[in-house]
Amino acid sequence: MIVDWLIQAGLVALYLFLAVVIGLLFMGIARKVTARVQNRVGPPVYQNFLDVGKLLAKKTNIKHNWIFDFAPLFALAGVLLALAYLPMGGYKMLSGEGDLILLLYIMAIPALGFALGAGASANPNAGVGVMRALMLMLSYEMPFLLVLLALMIFYNTASLSTLLEKQMSFAWGIVALPISALAADLALQGMMMEKPFDIPIAPHEIASGPLVEFGGKYLGMLMLYSAGSIVLETTLFVDLFLGGGVVLNPAHYGIIAYVVNYLVWFVFIFIVWMIAVLINAVFPRFRIEQAFKFYWKWPTVIAILGLIQAYIMSVFMGVVP
Amino acid sequence: MDALTLFGIFILLPLVGALLSYFGRKYAPIIALIFVAITGIFLYVWYGNFGSYTVDIGVKLNLTFDITTWFFMLMINTVIFSSLLFAVSADLKNAGGFSTLMLLGFTGANGVLLSRDFLSLYLFWELMSWSVYVLILRTSGEYARRYLLFGVLSAYFIIMGIGIIYYYTGSFLYEDALSGVIPYYAWAWILVFLILGFGVKMAIIPLHVWAPYAYSSEQPFVSFLSGGLSKLGTFGIYMSMYSIAGVGILDSFGTFRGVSLLGYPFALLGAITAFVGTILAIFQDDIRKLLAYSSIGQLGYVMVGLGLGTSLALGGALFHAFNHAFFKSLLFLGAGAVIYRTGKYKISEMGGLGYRMPFTFLFVLFAIFGLAGIPLTSGFISKWMLYEAAIEKKFVIIAPLMLIASVGAFLYSYRILYGIFLGGLKEEHKKVKEAPAPMLAAMFILMLPLLIFSIVPGWILGWINDVLTNTGLKPIDYTQFTYYSSIGGANMATFWIAFMVLFFVAVAIFIMKRARVVNQYDNYFAGEAPSSVALHAAHNYYKPLKDTWAPMLKYSVDRAYEKFSKFFVDGFYEIKKIYTGNPQDYAAYLGIAFLIFLIIGWWLL
Numbered sequence: 001m002i003v004d005w006l007i008q009a010g011l012v013a014l015y016l017f018l019a020v021v022i023g024l025l026f027m028g029i030a031r032k033v034t035a036r037v038q039n040r041v042g043p044p045v046y047q048n049f050l051d052v053g054k055l056l057a058k059k060t061n062i063k064h065n066w067i068f069d070f071a072p073l074f075a076l077a078g079v080l081l082a083l084a085y086l087p088m089g090g091y092k093m094l095s096g097e098g099d100l101i102l103l104l105y106i107m108a109i110p111a112l113g114f115a116l117g118a119g120a121s122a123n124p125n126a127g128v129g130v131m132r133a134l135m136l137m138l139s140y141e142m143p144f145l146l147v148l149l150a151l152m153i154f155y156n157t158a159s160l161s162t163l164l165e166k167q168m169s170f171a172w173g174i175v176a177l178p179i180s181a182l183a184a185d186l187a188l189q190g191m192m193m194e195k196p197f198d199i200p201i202a203p204h205e206i207a208s209g210p211l212v213e214f215g216g217k218y219l220g221m222l223m224l225y226s227a228g229s230i231v232l233e234t235t236l237f238v239d240l241f242l243g244g245g246v247v248l249n250p251a252h253y254g255i256i257a258y259v260v261n262y263l264v265w266f267v268f269i270f271i272v273w274m275i276a277v278l279i280n281a282v283f284p285r286f287r288i289e290q291a292f293k294f295y296w297k298w299p300t301v302i303a304i305l306g307l308i309q310a311y312i313m314s315v316f317m318g319v320v321p
Numbered sequence: 322m323d324a325l326t327l328f329g330i331f332i333l334l335p336l337v338g339a340l341l342s343y344f345g346r347k348y349a350p351i352i353a354l355i356f357v358a359i360t361g362i363f364l365y366v367w368y369g370n371f372g373s374y375t376v377d378i379g380v381k382l383n384l385t386f387d388i389t390t391w392f393f394m395l396m397i398n399t400v401i402f403s404s405l406l407f408a409v410s411a412d413l414k415n416a417g418g419f420s421t422l423m424l425l426g427f428t429g430a431n432g433v434l435l436s437r438d439f440l441s442l443y444l445f446w447e448l449m450s451w452s453v454y455v456l457i458l459r460t461s462g463e464y465a466r467r468y469l470l471f472g473v474l475s476a477y478f479i480i481m482g483i484g485i486i487y488y489y490t491g492s493f494l495y496e497d498a499l500s501g502v503i504p505y506y507a508w509a510w511i512l513v514f515l516i517l518g519f520g521v522k523m524a525i526i527p528l529h530v531w532a533p534y535a536y537s538s539e540q541p542f543v544s545f546l547s548g549g550l551s552k553l554g555t556f557g558i559y560m561s562m563y564s565i566a567g568v569g570i571l572d573s574f575g576t577f578r579g580v581s582l583l584g585y586p587f588a589l590l591g592a593i594t595a596f597v598g599t600i601l602a603i604f605q606d607d608i609r610k611l612l613a614y615s616s617i618g619q620l621g622y623v624m625v626g627l628g629l630g631t632s633l634a635l636g637g638a639l640f641h642a643f644n645h646a647f648f649k650s651l652l653f654l655g656a657g658a659v660i661y662r663t664g665k666y667k668i669s670e671m672g673g674l675g676y677r678m679p680f681t682f683l684f685v686l687f688a689i690f691g692l693a694g695i696p697l698t699s700g701f702i703s704k705w706m707l708y709e710a711a712i713e714k715k716f717v718i719i720a721p722l723m724l725i726a727s728v729g730a731f732l733y734s735y736r737i738l739y740g741i742f743l744g745g746l747k748e749e750h751k752k753v754k755e756a757p758a759p760m761l762a763a764m765f766i767l768m769l770p771l772l773i774f775s776i777v778p779g780w781i782l783g784w785i786n787d788v789l790t791n792t793g794l795k796p797i798d799y800t801q802f803t804y805y806s807s808i809g810g811a812n813m814a815t816f817w818i819a820f821m822v823l824f825f826v827a828v829a830i831f832i833m834k835r836a837r838v839v840n841q842y843d844n845y846f847a848g849e850a851p852s853s854v855a856l857h858a859a860h861n862y863y864k865p866l867k868d869t870w871a872p873m874l875k876y877s878v879d880r881a882y883e884k885f886s887k888f889f890v891d892g893f894y895e896i897k898k899i900y901t902g903n904p905q906d907y908a909a910y911l912g913i914a915f916l917i918f919l920i921i922g923w924w925l926l
Contacts, residue, residue, distance in 0.1 A: 061836040064843075065676050067743065069831070076827040081820055094819060099809030101705055102816070105696050108731065112695065115735055116686075119743035122673070123844040127744055127858030134732050135866050138725075145724045153715045158809030213844060217834045221827070289865040311717055 012084060012093045019083050019235075022266070023227025024048045030277045037281040048223070055220030062215060064121050071117020071214065072221035078110030079228035085160075086235050089262035090246040092161045099158040100148060107232070110225060111137070117218075118210035129209020132288045133193075133200035139295035140190035140197075146303035147184040150177055150310035151240055155321050164244045170321035173241035176313075180306030181241045185275065186299040190291065191233050194280035199288045234269035234276075242268050322367065324374035324384050330363050331394075331431040339424035343417045350408040353420035357405060357427065361398045364391065373437065375494070383437040383494055388787040389564075390434045392639070393556050396646040397430050399770075400549040403763035407654050408541040410757040411661060419459070423545060425452035433553050438493040439483040447476065449553065453535075453546060460538035471521050471531040478518030482511045482561070495565050505573050509583065512566055516587060519557030522550065523620045526594040527878045536613035540657025543609070547616045548650030555620075555642045558627050563635070563792050571630065578714050580629055588628025588711075592722040594621030599729035604867050604874070606860075608656045608666050608741065611733055612649070615692065618726060619645050625719060626707050632795040633713070633806050636785045637706030643781065644700045644771065648691035651767040652737075655685035658756035658764070659741055668736060672857040673746025673841070675738075677753040682742045684764040689734045691771045694727055696816055699774035699781070702804060709806035732863065740859035746841065747857070778804055778813055 028045040035042025063069065084093045085103045098106075115133070118126040151173060152158050155166045167173060174181040190197040201209045214222055238245055245265030248257035286294065313319045338356030342349040373385040405423060413419050429449025436442045450472045458465040487493065489503045503511070517528065524532040536543050562571060562584065571581035580588070598618025605611035623645070626638025658681050659674060660666050675682035691700030704727060711720040755761070774781045779801035786796050798805040802814035861867070867874070899910075 056830070056833070058834065061834050062839050063836045064839060064841045066679075067675055067682075069836075072831055073824065073827045076830070077820065077824040080823045080826065084819055084823070094815060097815040098811040101708055101809070102696060102701075102811045105694055105701055105705075106816075108693070109695060109697070112690075112693070112731070112735075116738065116743065119735075119739040120675070121844060122745035122841045122856075124745075124856040124858040127739055127862075130735065130739065131858070131862055132865075134735055135863065138728050138732060138866070141728045142721075142725055145728075146721055149712065149717060149720055149724075152712050152808065153717065156808060158709060158712065158806070162809075217831065217836070221830060224830075287865075289869045292866065292869050307717055311715070315715060 011091070015088055015091060015093060016080050016083055019088065019231045020080075020224055020228050022269075023229075023231045024052060024223075026230050026270070026273050027223075027227060030273070030280075033274070033277050034281045037278065048227070052220050052223050052227075055215075055223065056217050058216040058220075061217050063218070064213065067120035068117050068213075068218070070120070071114050072218050072225075074113020074116070075110040075225040076221050076228070078106065078113055079225050079232060081109065082106045082232050083228055083235075086232065087160055087164055087239055087244050088231075088235055089258065089265035090164065090244055090250060091258060091262070092164075095160045100152065100160055100163070101158055103160065103236075104148070110229070114210060114222070114225070118213070121213035123213050125206040125208075125212045126210050128206050129200050129202075129212070132202075132206075133210065135288050136190055136193070136197060136200055136291055139292045140187040140299075142296055143183045143299035143303040144187035144191070146300065146307050147180045147187065148240075150180045150303070150307040153307075154310040154314050154319075156314070160239060164239065164246055166321045167243040168246050168249065172243045176321070177241075177306055177310055179302060179309055183299050183303035183306055184237060184241065185272075186302070187295070188233060188237055188272070189276055189279060190295060192230065192276055194276045196279075196283040196286045197291055198280075198285060199291055202285060230273065231269065234272045235265070237272050238265060238268045245269075322370060322372060322386075324376055327372075327374065327384050327386055327435065331360060331435060332428055334360060335424045335428040335431065339421045339428065342420040342424065345417055345420065347416055349417040349420040350405045350413075353424050354402065354405045354409070356424065357398065357402050360431070361402060364394055364398055367391075380440060381438065381492060381494055382441050383496075384435050384441075385437040386435060388784065388791050389556075389560075392643075392784055392788050393434050393552055394431065396552055396643055397427070397434075397549040399766065400646050400650045401427050401545050403650065403654065403766045404541045404545040404549075406763040406766070407544070407657065407760050410759040411539075411541055411657065413539060413541070415459075419456070419539070419542070422452045422456045423542065425449075426456070426545070426550060430550060430553055434556060437495045439486065439495070440493045443476075443480065443483060446479065446553075449550060450476065453550065456542045456546075457535050457538050461534075464534035464537060468531045468535045471528060474528070475518045475521035478514045478521070479557075482514035482518060485511050485514070495560070498565050499567060499570075505570065508566060508570050509574065512561060512571075512583060515561040515565075516558050519554040519561070520587075520624070522554030522557070523624060524551065524594075524617045525590060525621065525624055526597055526617070527881075529594070529598070529617045530879050530882055532617055533610050533613040536616065536653075537607070537609040540609075540653050540660065544650040544653035544657070547612070547653060548646040551616070551620060552642050552646055555623055555627070555638070558624075559635070559639070559792075562627065562630065563794060567793065568630070578716075579631065580714060580716075584628040584630045586628070588625045588716075588719055591621045591624025591626075591628055592719040592726075594618065594624060595726040596621075596722045596729075599726040599733070600870065602733040603729060603736070603863055604870075605733075606668050608660070608668055608737065611668070611737065612652055612656060615652075615730070615733060616645075616649055618730070619649065619692070621726075622704065622707055622723060625723060626710065629710055629714070629716075629719075631710055631714070632789055632797050633706055634710035635789060635794065636782070636797040637703050637710055639785050639788060640699070640706060640781065641703035644691055644698075644703050647767045647770050648688040648698070648700060651684060651688040651764055651771075652692065654760065654764050654767070655681055655688065658760045661760070662753050662756060663750060668740035669857070669860040669862075671741045671747070671750070672744040672859055673742075674750060674753060675742030676746060676841075677750065678742075678755050680761050681756050681764065684761070684768050685742065686738065687768050687771065689738060693730050693734045696813075697775060697820070698771045699778065700771065702775065702778050702811075702813075705811065706804070706806070709809060713806050713808045732866075736859075736862050740862065744859060745857045776813060776817055777801060 027048045032042045087095045115130045245268045248260050250257040342352040345352040371387045375383045429445045432445025490497045521528045575582045595618045598614050602614035623638045623642050626634040691698035694701045694704040782799040803812040
């Protein structure tokens with residue numbers, strides 16, 4: 001009993017650790033790829049590991065007040081918690097213990113903690129940055145929530161693990177609901193704050209916005225947070241539309257299935273991340289009101305079309321996955 | 322226990338308290354507090370000791386103390402207790418009058434909750450409504466008039482509903498309404514009138530216009546009005562739809578996926594209210610108005626649950642009403658503490674107060690977690706129940722409106738946090754002290770249920786389940802730590818353990834290195850070194866969003882009402898011009914009238 005429990009806890013820790021490592025690796029790959037697209041050499045792929053190590057080892061750490069500490073604590077804890085609720089490569093850590101709507105709200109914990117810490121400095125850039133981040137959130141959540149709704153009414157479940165099972169037995173989300181998948185990918189670009197939606201952190205306008213006053217271990221932990229959130233957001237897309245990368249049923253193939261599924265999942269999130277990075281590499285930046293108008297116009301229309309498709313298939317045609 | 326004891330403890334005792342506290346001078350809130358505490362103790366002792374008592378005094382009246390009454394009394398009792406505790410140190414002018422009126426409102430609320438006949442319901446409703454009117458009058462006659470207009474409208478609606486029932490049954494008792502003599506088309510009128518009448522108290526769009534004004538009065542009172550008394554609207558709608566009429570009558574209007582066609586429009590109205598209230602709250606700079614619109618939006622969620630009428634939806638509605646009672650009262654008290662210390666109520670004029678008032682900040686932060694539905698508070702669970710209730714029935718208009726409104730809630734929540742408590746501390750606020758101890762105690766009391774019921778939702782879901790089964794509805798699906806819908810579920814014990822463990826992981830990484838505290842204004846300014854920069858970016862915070870919404874914000878229900886009233890005022894002004902005061906004109910009118918009558922008479926004959 002206790003041993004089983006310890007093995008479980010160890011596995012969860014391993015998966016969470018790997019997620020953060022993959023996130024840092026992806027950040028490095030993104031820098032390299034962007035540099036090659038823009039005809040530069042770029043830093044080595046492992047650069048972000050060095051950065052985090054340096055920042056966490058710094059002797060001088062500066063804060064303005066105690067509310068400042070909320071940012072790294074809530075951001076890192078929140079993103080790890082959200083990752084724990086997300087099936088990665090078919091491995092269900094806690095996803096049986098809560099559903100998609102719980103996950104949606106857990107994803108708000110790191111963002112809110114980060115916003116609190118950022119606001120605690122007197123730097124107006126931070127306040128403006130958080131305002132932009134929240135507005136961007138209101139923008140991309142509109143299509144994204146419609147997409148989630150389409151999935152939930154089509155597969156008739158709000159539970160992520162059931163969603164994976166139903167995708168495995170029926171059809172992947174991207175096959176069943178391709179229109180919603182398109183809208184979700186558009187929303188994902190804003191969720192990951194890649195160009196043209198890197199408005200909240202716009203380095204040339206507002207000096208990295210919410211990050212402006214953080215340094216040393218604060219910045220290091222926030223880098224771990226953003227590494228985790230890259231994996232979180234790409235995995236969310238893969239879990240929703242690509243069956244979570246589950247190609248072999250663990251019930252039949254045992255441990256091999258977990259390894260193969262993990263590798264497939266890794267390839268899938270890499271592809272989703274690369275799409276975002278390649279768009280990021282060639283686009284300029286929107287203004288925030290342009291981003292808002294864009295999201296509430298085209299992705300929302302696409303998401304509504306996807307919702308109509310899901311509604312017709314589920315309610316009128318009686319398709320039951 | 323009999324009817325007289327019940328009446329004595331919950332009605333007469335607060336009335337005596339109201340009388341005594343009027344002469345209490347500055348100790349009046351404390352006297353009122355004692356009386357509220359006594360009724361609270363009886364509420365605790367009498368849990369489970371329920372009963373229904375019919376009294377015949379020419380007409381049959383009924384007082385009932387059951388789990389529904391108990392559940393709502395629990396909210397209202399706690400909220401008024403903390404409001405009065407807050408008022409102890411709030412230095413109100415004429416504190417005696419304030420406490421008296423608060424206790425009168427409390428008496429009215431208790432009466433509304435206890436009565437199971439329309440006559441006493443109406444009398445206590447009016448007692449509550451008028452004491453609220455006078456309490457708003459203490460701040461501004463203009464605000465009070467706006468409230469009065471809608472209060473009277475509400476009373477008219479309710480009395481019309483009651484009138485139709487009495488016309489058919491000849492009895493004021495709730496239970497007699499179901500005796501089968503009322504035809505179903507009359508039920509439609511009765512329910513629409515009653516829902517609209519109680520909906521005024523819940524500030525459902527388009528009946529919300531009074532709320533932003535009324536909620537700008539004194540904070541201890543507003544916290545009671547928004548947290549406590551608005552739940553009487555919830556209670557009224559819940560009783561009239563599911564107890565007086567019942568599911569059978571509701572379903573006789575036809576159903577749409579198991580939801581009554583009479584309930585569905587109100588659920589849609591609730592979702593629209595949630596959306597519009599939230600969007601309007603985002604653009605407010607006055608903290609009181611922001612909280613007022615937020616309150617409108619949150620009660621929209623409750624209305625969605627009441628309209629949908631499945632067990633999950635009703636459980637969510639009752640739970641959300643309960644949560645709203647606590648977090649919104651807490652927010653109003655927090656705003657009151659800040660206003661008490663700074664004398665300002667514009668968000669952009671404050672800033673940085675979180676470092677001077679840390680406890681107020683933490684309490685308000687917790688309330689905001691509840692408001693935004695972060696799973697660390699019970700605010701999440703009630704919202705979850707409402708979402709899943711809409712999603713499991715595949716309602717594709719109600720669900721997205723609710724979901725996007727809750728994203729909007731993050732925006733105005735952060736406006737409160739950043740504008741008031743974070744950001745640069747102003748020079749004039751450097752000497753601001755923490756709020757007095759009674760205020761902090763009041764806020765602490767309100768914070769506790771939000772935390773406790775997030776860890777152990779089974780306790781409150783047990784009460785809600787009792788309320789539902791007592792009304793004759795299906796039970797909800799829950800255990801001590803988990804709750805389920807037909808499409809999902811969540812376990813709060815796992816959530817809390819996982820959160821705690823991962824939080825300690827973060828803390829472990831965090832405390833490896835020590836951090837040094839520097840002056841708050843020692844900021845990065847891209848190489849520029851201004852001698853003193855005190856910028857607080859809170860002015861017109863969501864301007865880009867406001868610009869984008871400008872074409873929509875042109876339309877306003879508030880202004881529509883004003884135009885409507887202006888039309889009549891102008892029209893009557895024109896009519897008034899007939900009275901010129903010149904006898905020759907009057908003679909001419911006579912002649913013209915005579916001619917008209919002559920022509921008409923000639924034509925008729």
